Each structure stands twice: as C-alpha cells, then as structure tokens.
Amino acid sequence: LAGVPGDGGVTTPVRARACLLRAQIAAADGESQEAHRHLGEALALARPEELRRMFAESGPWVHRTLGQDPRWARSHGWLIPRTPARTARTARAPQADGQPAVVEPLSARETEVLRKAADLLSTEEIAAELYVSANTVKTHLKSIYRKLCVTRRSEAVHRAQDLGML
Incomplete structure (x- = not known):
C-alpha cells in the first residue's frame, strides 16, 4: 500500500481505497493517530467525487472512528447520500x-x-x-x-x- 503513488498514474478511487486500507490496518493495530491520519487522507481524496461506497463497505470501524469526534462527522456529511425528503x-x-x-x-x-x-x-x-x-x-x-x-x-x-x- 505504501507503494501506491501519491498522484500520477493511479486513479483517485484507488488512491483513496489505499489510504482507507492503511487506516483500517492502523486502527486494527491500535495506532489511532495513524488511523485518523490515513482516514483523513482517504476522505480528502474521496470528497470531490463523493466516493461513498468504499466507506460503506469498510465496515463499522469507519463510523466508530468518525463518531469519536463530532467535528469529523459534521465536516464529512457528504458521506450520507443526498436524497429528496422522503414522506x-x-x-x-x-x-x-x-x-x-x-x-x-x-x-x-x-x-x-x-x-x-x-x-x-x-x-x-x-x-x-x-x-x-x-x-x-x-x-x-x-x-x-x-x-x-x-x-x-x-x-x-x-x-x-x-x-x-x-
């Protein structure tokens, strides 16, 4: 994963997925600072194209991590799909x-x-x-x-x- 280039040659979804995987590995190893850093990178890469699916498929650890800091949840509200109000x-x-x-x-x-x-x-x-x-x-x-x-x-x-x- 560390070999995934920072910019050229690799698409944004692949780069974002690599950051998300690195965050998940760090979280599993108990390295919360490193997990937050990689998750932040993944979110920053995914935000312009609103690549939500990879976060939904990553399991509950993403929601737990985002829920630990209310500022993260507020700043990444784009993760919730925009749908017309349902009645x-x-x-x-x-x-x-x-x-x-x-x-x-x-x-x-x-x-x-x-x-x-x-x-x-x-x-x-x-x-x-x-x-x-x-x-x-x-x-x-x-x-x-x-x-x-x-x-x-x-x-x-x-x-x-x-x-x-x-």
Missing part, C-alpha cells in the same frame, strides 16, 4: 402516475433482503449474511421489484423509503 405514505395510496404503491405486502424475508440492499450489499453478500443462496436472493429481489412496481434495486430502495418501509 411516509400508506401502502394503498396511489402514486402520481396512478399505479398502486405496493401490489402486495412484502414478506419478512423480502423486507430483510431489501434492507441489506439498501446497505449497498451485493447479492452474494446478502446471501452470505442471510445464509441462503445467491439465487434465492435474486428470487426475493425479483419479487420485491414486482411488488413495488420497480425495475432496479435503487428504485426499490427509494420506493420503500417513500412508503415508510425502510
């Missing part, structure tokens, strides 16, 4: 386009899969966390799409947020 509506309320919000209610397992999808987990990661096959997760996702009248994961998450389901 809870009843599942039977028609949408602006006249379609029902939900064709039928989601099962408990479908809701679980949808929550994992909202956390930006891949199909394989969801399968591993729920102890099912990737094909089972895909089947649940197709059912979720049908019930929420959407065609993509992001649409399903946004629709579920609009409906107050997440």
Whole structure:
C-alpha cells in the first residue's frame, strides 16, 4: 500500500481505497493517530467525487472512528447520500402516475433482503449474511421489484423509503 503513488498514474478511487486500507490496518493495530491520519487522507481524496461506497463497505470501524469526534462527522456529511425528503405514505395510496404503491405486502424475508440492499450489499453478500443462496436472493429481489412496481434495486430502495418501509 505504501507503494501506491501519491498522484500520477493511479486513479483517485484507488488512491483513496489505499489510504482507507492503511487506516483500517492502523486502527486494527491500535495506532489511532495513524488511523485518523490515513482516514483523513482517504476522505480528502474521496470528497470531490463523493466516493461513498468504499466507506460503506469498510465496515463499522469507519463510523466508530468518525463518531469519536463530532467535528469529523459534521465536516464529512457528504458521506450520507443526498436524497429528496422522503414522506411516509400508506401502502394503498396511489402514486402520481396512478399505479398502486405496493401490489402486495412484502414478506419478512423480502423486507430483510431489501434492507441489506439498501446497505449497498451485493447479492452474494446478502446471501452470505442471510445464509441462503445467491439465487434465492435474486428470487426475493425479483419479487420485491414486482411488488413495488420497480425495475432496479435503487428504485426499490427509494420506493420503500417513500412508503415508510425502510
């Protein structure tokens, strides 16, 4: 990781990921000052392009580290995706386009899969966390799409947020 060049030849996401990994290693070794320094570098590199995913995928240590100092949380609010304000509506309320919000209610397992999808987990990661096959997760996702009248994961998450389901 130390060999990743500081500027030319390597893309910003790769450089930011390298800094984030160095921060995680330092945190695991108990070197909090070094971890904060590398995390700060990663955040500085990621901020212009708002590269959020790598931080979400790095696990809870990033949130704990940012939460240790309120100034960090305030100065890095860009990590939270900007979405329009969501309002809870009843599942039977028609949408602006006249379609029902939900064709039928989601099962408990479908809701679980949808929550994992909202956390930006891949199909394989969801399968591993729920102890099912990737094909089972895909089947649940197709059912979720049908019930929420959407065609993509992001649409399903946004629709579920609009409906107050997440």
